[in-house]
Amino acid sequence: MKIRITVNGTDHQLDLDGETPLLWVLRDELGLKGTKFGCGKGLCGACSVHLNGEVVRSCSLPVRYADGATITTIEGLRTNGKLHAVQQAWVDEQVPQCGYCQPGFIMSATNLLAKTPKPTDEDIDHSITNLCRCGTYERVRKAIHRAAGVSAPP
Amino acid sequence: MDRRAFIRTSALAAGGFILAYEFLPAARGATEGVSPIALNAWIKITPDNWTTIVISQAEMGQGIETTMSAIIADELGADWSRVRRENSLVAPAFQNPLLHWQFTGNAESIRSFNSYIRTLAAAAREMLTGAAAQKWGVNASTLRVADSYVYDSAGNRQASFGELASAAALIAPPPNPVLKPRSEWKLVGRVSQHRVDVPAKVDGTAVFGIDVVQPDMVHAAVVFPKALGAKIEKMDASLAKSMAGVIDIVPLGDAVVAVAEKYWQAVQAVAAVKVIWTEPPAGAFDTAKIDSLYAEAFAHKPFESVVKEGDPAAGLATRRPDEILEVEYRSPWLAHAPLEPMNCTAWVDGDRCTLWAPTQGQEMCQLVVALTLGIPKTNVTVNRTYLGGGFGRRLIADYAVLAALTSRAVKRPVKLIWSREGDMRHSSYRPAFIQRARFALREDGLPSGLEIRLVAPTILKPVSPGPFRNPGIDPLCVETLDEIAYGIDNMRVDFHLLDVPIPTMVLRTTGAGPNLFFLESLIDELAHHAGIDPYHYRRRLLQRKAGNERLLAVLDLVVTKSGYSPTAKNGRCFGLACGRGFGSYFAQVVELSVTSDLTIDLHRVVSAVDCGQVLDPGIASASIASGVVWGLSQALSSELTFSDGGVTESNYDGFRILTLPETPSTETHFIDSNAALGGIGEVGPLGIPGALSNAIFAATGKRLRVLPLKRHAGVQTRGVLNLS
Numbered sequence: 001m002k003i004r005i006t007v008n009g010t011d012h013q014l015d016l017d018g019e020t021p022l023l024w025v026l027r028d029e030l031g032l033k034g035t036k037f038g039c040g041k042g043l044c045g046a047c048s049v050h051l052n053g054e055v056v057r058s059c060s061l062p063v064r065y066a067d068g069a070t071i072t073t074i075e076g077l078r079t080n081g082k083l084h085a086v087q088q089a090w091v092d093e094q095v096p097q098c099g100y101c102q103p104g105f106i107m108s109a110t111n112l113l114a115k116t117p118k119p120t121d122e123d124i125d126h127s128i129t130n131l132c133r134c135g136t137y138e139r140v141r142k143a144i145h146r147a148a149g150v151s152a153p154p
Numbered sequence: 155m156d157r158r159a160f161i162r163t164s165a166l167a168a169g170g171f172i173l174a175y176e177f178l179p180a181a182r183g184a185t186e187g188v189s190p191i192a193l194n195a196w197i198k199i200t201p202d203n204w205t206t207i208v209i210s211q212a213e214m215g216q217g218i219e220t221t222m223s224a225i226i227a228d229e230l231g232a233d234w235s236r237v238r239r240e241n242s243l244v245a246p247a248f249q250n251p252l253l254h255w256q257f258t259g260n261a262e263s264i265r266s267f268n269s270y271i272r273t274l275a276a277a278a279r280e281m282l283t284g285a286a287a288q289k290w291g292v293n294a295s296t297l298r299v300a301d302s303y304v305y306d307s308a309g310n311r312q313a314s315f316g317e318l319a320s321a322a323a324l325i326a327p328p329p330n331p332v333l334k335p336r337s338e339w340k341l342v343g344r345v346s347q348h349r350v351d352v353p354a355k356v357d358g359t360a361v362f363g364i365d366v367v368q369p370d371m372v373h374a375a376v377v378f379p380k381a382l383g384a385k386i387e388k389m390d391a392s393l394a395k396s397m398a399g400v401i402d403i404v405p406l407g408d409a410v411v412a413v414a415e416k417y418w419q420a421v422q423a424v425a426a427v428k429v430i431w432t433e434p435p436a437g438a439f440d441t442a443k444i445d446s447l448y449a450e451a452f453a454h455k456p457f458e459s460v461v462k463e464g465d466p467a468a469g470l471a472t473r474r475p476d477e478i479l480e481v482e483y484r485s486p487w488l489a490h491a492p493l494e495p496m497n498c499t500a501w502v503d504g505d506r507c508t509l510w511a512p513t514q515g516q517e518m519c520q521l522v523v524a525l526t527l528g529i530p531k532t533n534v535t536v537n538r539t540y541l542g543g544g545f546g547r548r549l550i551a552d553y554a555v556l557a558a559l560t561s562r563a564v565k566r567p568v569k570l571i572w573s574r575e576g577d578m579r580h581s582s583y584r585p586a587f588i589q590r591a592r593f594a595l596r597e598d599g600l601p602s603g604l605e606i607r608l609v610a611p612t613i614l615k616p617v618s619p620g621p622f623r624n625p626g627i628d629p630l631c632v633e634t635l636d637e638i639a640y641g642i643d644n645m646r647v648d649f650h651l652l653d654v655p656i657p658t659m660v661l662r663t664t665g666a667g668p669n670l671f672f673l674e675s676l677i678d679e680l681a682h683h684a685g686i687d688p689y690h691y692r693r694r695l696l697q698r699k700a701g702n703e704r705l706l707a708v709l710d711l712v713v714t715k716s717g718y719s720p721t722a723k724n725g726r727c728f729g730l731a732c733g734r735g736f737g738s739y740f741a742q743v744v745e746l747s748v749t750s751d752l753t754i755d756l757h758r759v760v761s762a763v764d765c766g767q768v769l770d771p772g773i774a775s776a777s778i779a780s781g782v783v784w785g786l787s788q789a790l791s792s793e794l795t796f797s798d799g800g801v802t803e804s805n806y807d808g809f810r811i812l813t814l815p816e817t818p819s820t821e822t823h824f825i826d827s828n829a830a831l832g833g834i835g836e837v838g839p840l841g842i843p844g845a846l847s848n849a850i851f852a853a854t855g856k857r858l859r860v861l862p863l864k865r866h867a868g869v870q871t872r873g874v875l876n877l878s
Contacts (some may be wrong), residue, residue: 017398018420024418026710028373033365034358039574043477045406046493051384063178074358083357090356094348094772097215099355100362100493100542125815131806133543134215135491137817139776 003067007032018064022056023047027061027147028072034074034103037133045130048104049073055111077110086110089147097134105130109144118148124130194249196271197226197278201317203302206234209239210248210267212258212514213351214541215780216835220349221342225268225769228341229275229334231299232315239350240527241538244520247539256517259549259617260664261736261833264769268831271335276331278322285321286313290795321636322718336767336828346772347813352542356775359628363512363539366499372401372571374560375420377427381434381799384408390428397423399575404563409580412562413568424607436655438799444487450589451609457648458626459544460608460636469603469644473594479683480592482676484860485668485843486793488584490649490661494542495577499568500557502527506556507534512541514548515617523558543664545784549617550582575804583794583801585611585654587631591676599684600695604645608635608669611652616659617743626651633665634673634735639705641698656796661705661768662784663839666735671789674731674844679857682774687720688730688848689713690745705734708762708824715823716760720852726757729849731841738832739825742782742841745818749854753870756786759842760799765832774834779820779837781802788814789843791869793862802875810864816871 004011005028014029025051026032035058038046042057049058050072077084083091086109096115105128111140112119114128119127124141132140207226214220219239227237242248242256249256252269268486279299286304287294302315336343379385391403394412399419404411406874412424470478499510500523507527513519515814516536524531541548556571559870572580592605614622614630622628627649629636651735681691692709709732712718718728725747732741745758758783767833768774791810795802803809847858850869 020416020418024416026858028416028418032358033361033367035493036362036493037364039805041805043806044493059859083732087356088522091348091352094352094776096349096352096355097776098541098543099215099351099360099494102355103358106356119842122212128814131493131813132783133491133779133811134547135785135787135812135817136780137812137814138820140814141817 001064003063003066006065006070008072015065019062020024022049022058022061022063022071026058027069032073032075036100036103038104039103043131045075045088045108046099046101046104047093048130050107050111053114061146074106077106079138084110086113086143086147089143093139093143093146095143097136101130101132105132105140106132109140109147112144113147119144132134173562176330180508183284191676191752196574197230197687199315199319199630200595201316201319201578203314204236204238205302205315206238206240206291208242208248210242210256212541212544214258214514214544214548217349217770218263219351220347220400221770222271223350224269224303224347224688225339226271226275227324228339229272229277230265232300233302233635234341238515241861242516244517244536245861249386249517252713257549258544259546259660261836265726265737265831265833272333274329276333280328280331281322281325281473282315284325285318288317289313301710320359322688337866342769346618347770347771349773357721362494362542363497363499363510364494364542364570365511368499368501368510368567371499371567371569372413372415372564373417373420374411374554374557374568375417376570376572376576377424377425378409379427379431379434379800380579381431381438381582382801383434383436384431384799386410387432388430388630392435394423394426397426400566401566403427404484404555404560406462406559406829407742411570413560413564416570417571418853421455434655434799436799440797444656445797447652447728448609450652451608451652452590455650457607457650458624459646460627460632460649461638461645461647463642463646464644466605466644466646470592470594470602470605472596472602474774475491478592478594480590481676481679481859483672485587485671486599486861487586487793487795487846488661489581490543490545490547491578491806491811492541492543492545492547495502495572495574496547496553497569497571498554498557499567499569500554502558502562505529505533507561508537509534509554509558510537510539512539513551514541514544514546515551518550519554519616520548522542523554527553527558527562546617546660546768547581549660560692574806576808577802579801581656581661582616585656586660587665587672589669589672591672593676593680593726595680597688598646599691600643601645601680602838604642606635606647607650608632608647609650609652610665610668611654611656611658612659613660613664616657630660632669634669634733637734638656638673639659639699639702639734640677640692640695641693642695644725648789661837663689665835666840667785667788667843669842670733670735671843671847674733674841675847675857675859678730678848678851679843680779682851685709689720689854692732704739704764704825704827705732705741707827708732708739711823712741712743712760712762713824715762715821716745716758718743722853727846727849729847733749733840733847735840736833736836737830738834738837739761740764740837740841742845744842744845746849751867751870752854753872754850756816759818760776761820761822761838761841762825763834763837764820764829765834766829767831767835768824768826774824777820777834778822778838781840782820782833783812783841784818786816786846788839789861790816790844790869791862793865796820804867825831
């Protein structure tokens with residue numbers, strides 16, 4: 001089917017199987033490899049992207065549901081070449097280990113901060129449901145608090 | 155080709171200048187007689203004064219790319235801001251200099267490579283100063299090196315590494331270069347470097363195996379039988395072959411691979427193949443059947459003696475029969491479950507093969523793929539990418555073999571990605587470890603005798619094909635039980651190497667993890683029965699044996715820093731564990747509170763570690779913190795079970811790992827004893843299961859001896875996410 005999506009500010013018109021998960025459209029059709037495949041069932045969150053301002057797990061979202069949507073991926077977070085405050089906090093706190101799950105965490109964290117600019121620990125507990133096998137959770141929490149301190153108003 | 159000719163050729167081929175040379179590490183030459191000569195090409199310098207450092211070790215989150223290049227740049231005197239890194243291919247120069255095999259694992263990298271790469275870098279530095287000395291007609295010993303420049307003593311002349319490199323490459327490499335004293339280290343030792351791989355890991359540009367793109371590449375998906383060891387009996391691929399984008403369906407024994415223009419097309423096609431799998435050779439076993447193999451071994455099988463000190467039977471016989479206690483501990487079956495599923499990109503072109511793989515076993519991949527394809531090892535090029543987690547799983551080469559065979563079948567470059575279900579159900583696993591102990595205490599509370607028996611399948615054989623010194627003892631299975639630090643007069647440790655119909659292998663913490671869970675819980679039990687608090691009981695036993703100074707020091711430090719108390723303080727309870735593993739000493743305290751329904755809140759984990767020298771405090775602390783979470787996952791949540799001859803769990807909903815809300819705060823304190831370097835990457839989890847179980851005992855009086863605690867002991871954690 002024909003699909004129109006806007007990804008990181010660029011419009012794309014695609015003709016493909018509408019059941020294809022958004023993840024594989026991003027990775028294989030658009031070449032945006034920053035969004036990762038981890039579990040294929042929406043359990044781990046490595047594939048998290050923003051769709052019309054909400055975090056979705058793109059591995060489990062058929063692209064036909066994204067027709068007409070505005071999507072942001074990890075590659076789209078920079079503005080004017082500058083890292084997003086959350087990405088900068090991730091660098092400052094040296095959050096990643098293997099790094100594979102981190103784009104998903106960062107997409108979840110940016111969405112949390114857009115909605116709750118000064119999240120409590122409890123807010124973080126409820127919102128950051130991604131999995132990290134290396135165990136970077138403690139620094140993820142610190143980096144979100146750091147970004148909340150320096151985030152420009154949304 | 156003589157060495158100089160090699161250097162010139164290399165310089166031409168690389169478009170820069172390679173400082174490559176032969177040397178004998180002093181220690182190896184002295185102790186082993188005639189040693190193999192390593193020809194090294196780790197350091198390249200270009201005329202624009204950039205230094206490229208070749209990294210032999212796989213970056214999987216442990217920060218090795220940063221620390222390894224910092225060691226080399228520091229010794230060389232290179233400007234850290236003008237250092238580039240590239241990943242090595244497979245070559246003798248990049249083998250572990252102590253084990254002569256190219257791999258990343260066992261918290262081995264820094265321990266094994268540090269003096270080797272320092273010596274390489276020091277020799278390169280002396281070649282550069284030698285070139286400057288020739289140019290200026292002065293004695294090289296008067297020259298100074300800093301920030302990729304050589305300076306003369308008066309400060310009148312300077313030359314960059316880039317200007318000097320071509321002349322330096324023609325200077326004979328010094329066999330015994332002088333290493334900088336530790337006081338002159340600038341990039342390692344005191345500072346926490348920002349990791350060089352972090353920027354690409356926060357903006358999505360880091361290239362993992364799954365991100366590899368090659369010209370003309372096609373995509374492959376794979377399905378495996380649920381039963382381990384089953385093979386294709388019949389296959390009907392007619393529907394799959396007719397589907398959009400499908401190039402071919404490739405049967406590969408215990409796997410069916412679909413190849414398509416797009417990965418999602420391959421996923422759908424492979425699901426449409428109708429396969430009848432053979433009955434597995436071991437039958438449709440389940441968890442009860444596997445458990446019965448362990449029980450049968452304890453009841454009827456012979457055990458090998460690992461340790462025997464004094465006369466344990468006589469020691470036990472000094473006590474009444476009702477004073478002799480018997481306990482059993484169990485650590486579960488585990489999958490590595492790295493977030494990046496197994497994958498590999500392969501291009502088999504005639505009798506040559508190129509791989510792009512997220513691998514811990516670069517040489518293993520080359521060897522196994524060469525054997526599989528029937529081509530010379532040197533015809534297989536293995537490019538290493540970033541690894542989305544390894545934990546031991548990526549030491550073996552099964553994913554590379556499947557990709558290579560698929561590429562050969564379709565005659566195109568193929569990227570083959572396993573599903574999570576395939577990753578979890580078609581793997582090699584850390585087997586269950588079961589330890590049984592019989593003990594009794596004297597009037598003074600010390601053990602009168604201790605008998606330990608361990609049953610476990612091999613974990614080392616699949617990653618290290620060399621024969622064991624004693625064929626009945628896998629040295630990694632008995633790790634830490636073969637060198638118990640506690641002074642116990644009458645003690646024995648016996649081991650049975652169990653045969654199981656399941657592929658097994660190492661996983662982060664190897665045998666030390668399960669054995670320390672057992673040992674450190676057991677010591678707590680002894681302390682309880684003796685009526686002595688666990689900290690002072692440990693001290694007393696450790697002081698009975700020589701050589702425990704470093705272990706006592708980390709034990710004392712962790713108690714001080716954590717505020718450890720054997721009884722509850724402000725509603726908080728503490729559990730302690732300590733030990734030696736991977737060349738390092740550690741002690742850890744878990745602080746928690748427990749409600750009456752066994753719901754626990756994990757508050758804090760404090761670790762004290764003596765790894766000899768800390769090369770990067772930030773990276774080392776992060777690694778220990780990461781290990782704490784790994785240990786908590788093992789202790790609380792993770793377990794594989796079996797049904798129908800295969801693994802029951804297939805994804806993170808069944809195979810649970812720790813989540814963010816459950817994670818406690820951590821702090822790590824290092825003791826810099828200036829001793830030989832120990833490992834870090836495997837150390838963080840070691841004390842956690844024991845310390846956790848001991849803390850729960852302190853809180854509840856319940857001694858939990860079977861992991862994971864959530865599944866077997868009814869333990870809950872507050873704030874756990876509901877994934878299902």
